[in-house]
Amino acid sequence: MNALIGLGFVTLGLAASVLGAAGGVFALVTDRLYLLKTIRSWAMLVLVAAVGAFTVMEIALFQRDYSLAYVSKVGSDETPPLFNFAALWSSLEGSILLWALVLAGYLAAMVIKFRSRRDDRLLGWALVVMLVVCAFFFALMVGPANPFLTVEVPPGFNGPGPNVLLQNHILMAFHPPMLYLGYVGFTVPFAFAIAALITGRVGEGWLLETRRWTVAAWGFLTAGIVLGAWWSYEVLGWGGYWAWDPVENASLLPWLTGTAYLHSVMVQERRGMLRVWNLSLLCATFSLTILGTFLTRSGVVESVHAFSDGPIGAWLLGFFGLAAATSIGLIGWRGDRLRSPGAIDAPLSREASFLANNLLFGALAFVVLLGTVFPLVAEAWDGTRLTIGRPYFDSLGRPIGLAMLFLMATAPVLPWRKASTEVLSVRLFWPAMAAVASMALALVLGGRGVYPIVTFGLGGFAAGAAIRQVVLATRRQGWRGFLGRTNGGMIVHIGVVLLAVGLAASESYKSDRTVQLAVGESATIEGHEFTYLEAGADMNDRRLRVFALIEIDGADVYAPATTSFRQNGARPVPTPSVRSGFTEDVYLVLDEVPDPADDSIRLRVIIRPMVAWMWAGGALMAVGTVLALFPGRRRRGTEPVSAPVAVGAPAAGPPSGRNGSNGDDPAATGPTDRGAADSPSGDAAVPAGKDPVANG
Amino acid sequence: MTVGRARGSTYDPDAVAALEDELQVQLRSLDDLEAELEAGDLEPDDYETLRDQYTVRVADTMRRLNQQQGLAVARPRRRLNPLTIVAVLVFAAGAGWLLARSSGERGVNDILTGNISSTRQRVFDCQELAADQQIVESLQCFDAVLLEDPDNVEALAYRGWYVVLTTSSAEAVGEEEQAAELLDVGLTYLDRAVEVDPAYADARAFRAAVFDRNGDSAAACDEVAALLALDPPPFFVEQTAGIAARNGCG
Numbered sequence: 001m002n003a004l005i006g007l008g009f010v011t012l013g014l015a016a017s018v019l020g021a022a023g024g025v026f027a028l029v030t031d032r033l034y035l036l037k038t039i040r041s042w043a044m045l046v047l048v049a050a051v052g053a054f055t056v057m058e059i060a061l062f063q064r065d066y067s068l069a070y071v072s073k074v075g076s077d078e079t080p081p082l083f084n085f086a087a088l089w090s091s092l093e094g095s096i097l098l099w100a101l102v103l104a105g106y107l108a109a110m111v112i113k114f115r116s117r118r119d120d121r122l123l124g125w126a127l128v129v130m131l132v133v134c135a136f137f138f139a140l141m142v143g144p145a146n147p148f149l150t151v152e153v154p155p156g157f158n159g160p161g162p163n164v165l166l167q168n169h170i171l172m173a174f175h176p177p178m179l180y181l182g183y184v185g186f187t188v189p190f191a192f193a194i195a196a197l198i199t200g201r202v203g204e205g206w207l208l209e210t211r212r213w214t215v216a217a218w219g220f221l222t223a224g225i226v227l228g229a230w231w232s233y234e235v236l237g238w239g240g241y242w243a244w245d246p247v248e249n250a251s252l253l254p255w256l257t258g259t260a261y262l263h264s265v266m267v268q269e270r271r272g273m274l275r276v277w278n279l280s281l282l283c284a285t286f287s288l289t290i291l292g293t294f295l296t297r298s299g300v301v302e303s304v305h306a307f308s309d310g311p312i313g314a315w316l317l318g319f320f321g322l323a324a325a326t327s328i329g330l331i332g333w334r335g336d337r338l339r340s341p342g343a344i345d346a347p348l349s350r351e352a353s354f355l356a357n358n359l360l361f362g363a364l365a366f367v368v369l370l371g372t373v374f375p376l377v378a379e380a381w382d383g384t385r386l387t388i389g390r391p392y393f394d395s396l397g398r399p400i401g402l403a404m405l406f407l408m409a410t411a412p413v414l415p416w417r418k419a420s421t422e423v424l425s426v427r428l429f430w431p432a433m434a435a436v437a438s439m440a441l442a443l444v445l446g447g448r449g450v451y452p453i454v455t456f457g458l459g460g461f462a463a464g465a466a467i468r469q470v471v472l473a474t475r476r477q478g479w480r481g482f483l484g485r486t487n488g489g490m491i492v493h494i495g496v497v498l499l500a501v502g503l504a505a506s507e508s509y510k511s512d513r514t515v516q517l518a519v520g521e522s523a524t525i526e527g528h529e530f531t532y533l534e535a536g537a538d539m540n541d542r543r544l545r546v547f548a549l550i551e552i553d554g555a556d557v558y559a560p561a562t563t564s565f566r567q568n569g570a571r572p573v574p575t576p577s578v579r580s581g582f583t584e585d586v587y588l589v590l591d592e593v594p595d596p597a598d599d600s601i602r603l604r605v606i607i608r609p610m611v612a613w614m615w616a617g618g619a620l621m622a623v624g625t626v627l628a629l630f631p632g633r634r635r636r637g638t639e640p641v642s643a644p645v646a647v648g649a650p651a652a653g654p655p656s657g658r659n660g661s662n663g664d665d666p667a668a669t670g671p672t673d674r675g676a677a678d679s680p681s682g683d684a685a686v687p688a689g690k691d692p693v694a695n696g
Numbered sequence: 697m698t699v700g701r702a703r704g705s706t707y708d709p710d711a712v713a714a715l716e717d718e719l720q721v722q723l724r725s726l727d728d729l730e731a732e733l734e735a736g737d738l739e740p741d742d743y744e745t746l747r748d749q750y751t752v753r754v755a756d757t758m759r760r761l762n763q764q765q766g767l768a769v770a771r772p773r774r775r776l777n778p779l780t781i782v783a784v785l786v787f788a789a790g791a792g793w794l795l796a797r798s799s800g801e802r803g804v805n806d807i808l809t810g811n812i813s814s815t816r817q818r819v820f821d822c823q824e825l826a827a828d829q830q831i832v833e834s835l836q837c838f839d840a841v842l843l844e845d846p847d848n849v850e851a852l853a854y855r856g857w858y859v860v861l862t863t864s865s866a867e868a869v870g871e872e873e874q875a876a877e878l879l880d881v882g883l884t885y886l887d888r889a890v891e892v893d894p895a896y897a898d899a900r901a902f903r904a905a906v907f908d909r910n911g912d913s914a915a916a917c918d919e920v921a922a923l924l925a926l927d928p929p930p931f932f933v934e935q936t937a938g939i940a941a942r943n944g945c946g
Contacts, residue, residue: 031720031724121717199713200709200712200713200716201709201710201713201714202709202710202713203708203709203710203711203713204710205710243810244809244810245809245810246808246809246810248810249809249810275709337709337712337713338709363787366788366791367791370791370792370795371795371809372808372809374795374799375799375808375809376808385801386799386800386801387799387800387801387808387809388795388798388799388808388809388810389798389799389800389810390798390809390810391794391797391798391843392794392795392797392798392799393809393810395794395798396790396791396794511849511893512848512850513849513850513896514850515929516929516931517929518929518930521929522927523929524895524926524927525895526893
């Protein structure tokens, strides 16, 4: 019964998507715009279908309905409720189902958000694109990734449950949905970009429509990536958090292009420049999410994340090709209309720094993409099986990352169009002091090595610039100084600095040792004393966990373990135990299962400083994203302060009429609205050289 | 639909799109006028008046459209700076060179890129190579680890120790000078290991063995004492008991 209902919902979703898209195209091509209102009904039907299919699958998992092939593959009688719920996205078919659910949710949200603009051609085409993408994912579920296929199982059958690594930590319940919210969220700006190209409305209007959608998608993707790194650290037992695994790279690629877009889009909003570049970035971001899906689900890579094989790879690769070719074709077609009216006036300007920022993000994306797909291309070409080691990624990623930190410090203080050295010296004074103080503190505390010390210095520089902006904004606007794209963005920058500093410290100053300890024996590593107290075991129907109690510094007791799951043929997987702290993490993992006949263990001790800074940085990036989603302060035209802003920054803004406010409110138009709230350095409200922070 | 005049002298693609839409509507209206005249729904006088009005509006829209398109064409295309092209090529070549340098043959269980095997695991793999008497490969393996993690105390200690062990082979074929050089090289690595982590028992034990072999009793005894002060596992105590006895350590 579950199979029948589920398949019914999936088929309904496919039909609604196809009919909605076809109806939309018909309405738009024949100019019967009044028919566009029917898209709303189709979109809601798609949502009903996705929610229905998802619910049926969850019911089947909780009912242990092993007549469904998918449940027999990822379900088991013993899986705890949380992991049983998360089992839905633990394998190919369910993950496509989750993707479709999130996509349908975004589609419905679009329809509701823009419900008053039913006759708008731009919106009509955007909804058509969304429905085409929906149709593709529902088609996958009707075809090569059908989650509701049935199977005959013997009486008393008990499934294996999800992959053991996916039921070892609560983060698994949150990391994939976050990632999907990010991946899928980029479909919305992509749909508007394609719609803008089709309608020819390639000015700045569509950017303003999609600004918050893009920021939200980026925030989800960021959270998903950071949670994934945390999961890798807490679960896999290798003591690291980022391995340049191809599937990690696949999630990083759209993040890089998406981040580049978030910066360069400001140049287009302000100066009408970089139109082709911004459209290309958005189309690339969407295409890379499909490429990432291909890498994860086609079976071309072996990875802790990858699952499945079968024909779905060809479908995904085909869709990737279609998305890329359509984007390139449309951009080429609209080439003349996309030519920018302006040019960068001076290398020392906000727009020039954003351009440099984009070049760095683009370069890093190129590096990651090349490293990830080159072995695939080589193997497809002549069968050569290559692996690309992490030194390639590290050695190119580090200098690019340092350059990005430098730009994070300088870009927010640069005015639009051009900057004088006087202005820069005033605005960069405190950030530079922060940089020097950071490096000095690191050296005093025993830090060594060029790379980490430079990272700390540039981190202090960037953090100083971000804090300066937040201080200026909160002085002027009170608590609202934390809100808006620019101020929220500065909070994100501080999060990035924490992450970068944590990354540099934990990689550069880590200690990794393995000791053999007998019961009652102690070992001293990096100033910490580790005493092996005893071994123990606990067992249930699902798994056997053998642990060793380790006392650290005569105080806290930790229990690294190995866990053998019934489904896994009792092959043990390491279950690390981590003492996390502000300054360092002590990571304990058993190198082998404790042998009852031998009273000793092989204990691996990894000490990494400042790992917690990375997770704190990730959390701060999420907080900053949320703050950026709220509208910043908007001035009324009657407020006295508006007049100097308009007069003081006439060259900074595009011609009046473009909505330059930091919200989506169409009422907030005109030059007075693009004043302090959107000005990262507050340069619109604070005359050049009159920096309140610098001047005390 | 009406669209305001294009702003100033700035090319605005949204305005172009809106003007194109407006032109379509006006042309369709002209067609409708014809149809209504033929159907008898419109008097000829009214038709002419309306047609003239629409024609004027069409002409105005086309003029504004041409003006906008003229603005788009007016701006000359920029050529790519040769320096930009060179920079891109240099970067791509550098990335390609690093890619080639960091690539290797992919084994059955290897993944496409990166790895989650730890440095510790790699040190273990290097030790396995030495255990299989593949000393040269083992030393190369340690060098790869040290390239990435120059302060890895285990790699330093064991690389040094395996070099020390090769001195026996050199001595066996009468290459005394080469053996002495190898001993120095090995000791350099061991010294570095102790410098990085003075509490690493393995390095202390290896150094004690080297000093013992060199006949430097004082240094050997110091090293054994430093080792015992660390309260090492019993294995180390057993292994160094002979050294202590031979050198008369107190």
